Amino acid sequence: MIREFSEINLLDRNSFHVEQRAARLIEFDRWEELHTLFTTQRPERWMVLSGGNNILFTQDYDGLILTPVAQGIELLRKEGDEVLVRVEAGVEWDDLVAWAVAHELWGIENLSLIPGKVGAAPVQNIGAYGCEAKDMIERVLGYDTELCTYTALTRAECAFGYRDSIFKRALKGRWIITAVEIRLSLRANPQLGYGDVAREVEARGGATLKNIREAISDIRRSKLPDTNLLGNAGSFFKNPVVERSVAEQLLATYPDMPHYPAADPDCIKLAAGWLIDRAGLKGTRCGAVGVHDRQALVLVNHGGATGSEVIAFAHHVIRTVKERFGIEIEPEVNII
Numbered sequence: 001m002i003r004e005f006s007e008i009n010l011l012d013r014n015s016f017h018v019e020q021r022a023a024r025l026i027e028f029d030r031w032e033e034l035h036t037l038f039t040t041q042r043p044e045r046w047m048v049l050s051g052g053n054n055i056l057f058t059q060d061y062d063g064l065i066l067t068p069v070a071q072g073i074e075l076l077r078k079e080g081d082e083v084l085v086r087v088e089a090g091v092e093w094d095d096l097v098a099w100a101v102a103h104e105l106w107g108i109e110n111l112s113l114i115p116g117k118v119g120a121a122p123v124q125n126i127g128a129y130g131c132e133a134k135d136m137i138e139r140v141l142g143y144d145t146e147l148c149t150y151t152a153l154t155r156a157e158c159a160f161g162y163r164d165s166i167f168k169r170a171l172k173g174r175w176i177i178t179a180v181e182i183r184l185s186l187r188a189n190p191q192l193g194y195g196d197v198a199r200e201v202e203a204r205g206g207a208t209l210k211n212i213r214e215a216i217s218d219i220r221r222s223k224l225p226d227t228n229l230l231g232n233a234g235s236f237f238k239n240p241v242v243e244r245s246v247a248e249q250l251l252a253t254y255p256d257m258p259h260y261p262a263a264d265p266d267c268i269k270l271a272a273g274w275l276i277d278r279a280g281l282k283g284t285r286c287g288a289v290g291v292h293d294r295q296a297l298v299l300v301n302h303g304g305a306t307g308s309e310v311i312a313f314a315h316h317v318i319r320t321v322k323e324r325f326g327i328e329i330e331p332e333v334n335i336i
Contacts, residue, residue: 002027002069010061014052015115017231018307022061025049029070029090031150031178034143042145047336048176050089053116054124054233055334058307066176068119073099081187084138088179089119093126101209105184107136109209110191113217115227115234119177123167124332125160129216130194134160136184140167142177150178162263163238163332195219223295231301232292236314237272238332244268250325254278272321272329273297279324281317289313311335 005025011017013025024043028034037043045063049055070088073096077084083105087096097112110131120126121133122140134155141152159166167175190207192198200215201207225232239260247259247268258271276282276296283293288305290313292298299310299317314331322328 002029008065010049010052010057010065013049013067014055014057014233015227015231016056016233016301016305016307016310017227018057018301018305018310020057020060020307022065023063025065025067027067027069029068029088031143034066034145034176034178035148035150038143038145039148047173048119050117050120051092051115053227054120054332055336056233056307056310057336058311059336061336068117068176068178070178075103076181082183082185084181084183086141086179086181087118089117089177091118092116093118093121097213100184101213104186104209106187106189106209107184108133108182109212110194110197110216112213113220118180122158122160122165122177122180124163125165127163128220129197130191132160134158134165136182137180138183139181140177141179141181142175144175146174152181162241162269224298225292225294225300230292231303231305232298233333235272235297236299236331236333237276237297237317237329239269239272240275240327240329241267241269242327246327250327270327275321275325275327275329276317279317279320281320286313286316291317307335 008022008025010022011019043064047065049065049067068089070090072088073091074086075083076086093114093116096118097108100108110129114126114128122137126133137155139152139154140158143150190212192201192207196219197215200219201211204211204215241262244266251257258274260269262269273296281291282296284291287309288302289309290300290302292300299314318329
């Protein structure tokens, strides 16, 4: 174990900056440390807290929090135009993207500036600008606390979906991710079909890895608040996926409504941010909690808000969107 804490304040370990405490927290960097813990002094209640960028604490946590801190990035092998890279769970996701761009490796540049750790990426199947983590993940390595074994899951076994995976379902509270293997390419394959990406990349001189990363980073900075200045967890709500007939009815009334193909060809993905904005909620607030004034998907803590106040405001947003459009949006953030 690297470090162990008792009765620790989690204020600086969650990006919403809500003040809750944990009875115990351990930072680890090797799976063998987990094996020792779960075979000799198995905790009754535990959870993994990585970067704290997609979580909202509404109460103190009376169990053990485990935080991965290993930082390695290792190029495992080259196979033609592709390379396989092993990344430890404690690496900052954006540091990995910067590493890939510096090594002229394609695949994750569209996921630039997403906050959080690599170990959290498969859980949420993070995505942005037309790309998702599942597109590059080859295997996820981790510790199974029920079998007390170190093992690996293939991409197919991870059961990835939209902001979803087996780690949020069957393996929730059982598996601890320690590393991720991703497949990247030496061959250029720019994905510029989402939003303003193509225009911003062209303005920088064309589709190079560096230009794509800079364009997407600047777009994100222009829309999303810095968690160091304004507490938030990024996109608080998922984009709803609805039946095609429902989307067509809405488009007849709102022809400018953004919409995108869904995995199911009979469904359409809508933009939750647009729905929240059109419902008149963008920039509104109640006490210390509000909707960000530049990106309606983001709920923010203006200072001193509790997790319960954030949840109450989120329910207000959900009700208002449902009343206006008949669509029920769901939180993307993990609520404890």
